[in-house]
Amino acid sequence: MATCKACHEEIRDDATVCKHCGHKEKVDANSVGIYIGVILSVISLATIAFSTAVKLFESKNADIVGQVLSFENDKLDLSLSNRGKSSAVIWDLTITYPEAGRCNQKDYEVTTRMELKKSVIEPNKTIIVPSKTKDESSLHIADMSPETRADEEFKDLLKSISFYTAKVI
Structure with a gap:
């Protein structure tokens, strides 16, 4: 005779259900194996689906960040970094800065287009690019007084550069 695992009453050795x-x-060991197999299959399918979804929705664009290293007359030396997942071709940029003599007026800004030598920036790489202005009628950075160029707000404005990308490779 055996004892029931739940109520500890005596039952027959071959009993599958306690009569008490x-x-x-x-x-049945097969049913436990089936349950474990189903649970492991669901977990593995969920893991595969999640990793596939992350790859599908992950941004594959280039993310270009620029910094002005030096400037004089109509020339700028720029540091351009690509923090994105794809290569990018940079050929042109626009810089917005306050006009000389109006540095304190935040609502008045001048935009200058700069021509760049076409450059490919690979993901997670930085390049140094010299450039010069395209638009001869625009005010040049050198036209500004030294006080304006030394102004911290001006430097912050100068750092806000928007880049135009020909194509993402």
């Missing part, structure tokens, strides 16, 4: 409490005594 109805507890299932012999659980």
